[in-house]
Amino acid sequence: MALGYKTRRRLSLLILLVGLPLYIAAALYVVSLFERPSIWVELAVYVALGVVWALPFKAVFKGVGQSDPEARDE
Secondary structure (H helix, E strand, O other), X not given: OOOOHHHHHHHHHHHHHHHHHHHHHHXXXXXXXXXXXXXXXXXXXXXXXXXXXXXXXXXXXOOOOOOOOOOOOO
8 A cells, every 4th residue: 555645744754753863863873883993884873874864764755755746736
């Protein structure tokens, strides 16, 4: 079942306001468990974790910035 526009919009807001800070904290914690690598390796790890975070939510965020396609034209 496909999510409606308003549901996707609310879910994306929830993900960005609650899920993203929790994911950032978890990523920082995991990286802090190891000895600090060079800045380039650390940057690559954070970029990879950012991509891994975004992939499952691609369908939720797709088209949220557009106008509501189900709204009536007035």
